[in-house]
Amino acid sequence: KNEVEQSPQNLTAQEGEFITINCSYSVGISALHWLQQHPGGGIVSLFMLSSGKKKHGRLIATINIQEKHSSLHITASHPRDSAVYICAVFGNEKLTFGTGTRLTIIP
């Protein structure tokens, strides 16, 4: 079993829909990262969380340490949000990554 599990693996939605991507982990962590990777490979760090909730524009990330679960929400989704979203946890002095969620937003 992977230490970091993401769901769904693939998600297709219409423009404007509310999107939720989930991440569960099984190890002790000091922080959780949400990353965005566009075609071509470049990775951008969206959030780093150790508790609670963070918001940046249309993106919201939450984490529940007790349940070892985090969610990434996108409100009013747009085709430019199409990318792979990756959850990564920082524990044992290193990042361990989920397999990613491929999000496609259709105009």
Add this chain to the structure above:
Amino acid sequence: KAGVTQTPRYLIKTRGQQVTLSCSPISGHRSVSWYQQTPGQGLQFLFEYFSETQRNKGNFPGRFSGRQFSNSRSEMNVSTLELGDSALYLCASSNGHPKTQYFGPGTRLLVL
């Protein structure tokens, strides 16, 4: 500030050769981490350097090595290349842990 840069961006090698990849972190960042991304295994941690010392290492064979210079620039080396080493190699810099990691554009290595 300039972002993380990696050179070269693309590289083609043959089996048995060795390769050196370079990463220049954001100015002021002392931590550089390296990652391998493949379609089959996804993103995996290779190693981290902080102030010229390897601070942590992932589960990769000894053919994978790295170093960091006094200006925080880092190199990773892969010796005796295998077909399975074909991957996107990413480095990321930060100013500590757990801190936001800033990723470079990656080096895409193809081993023939």
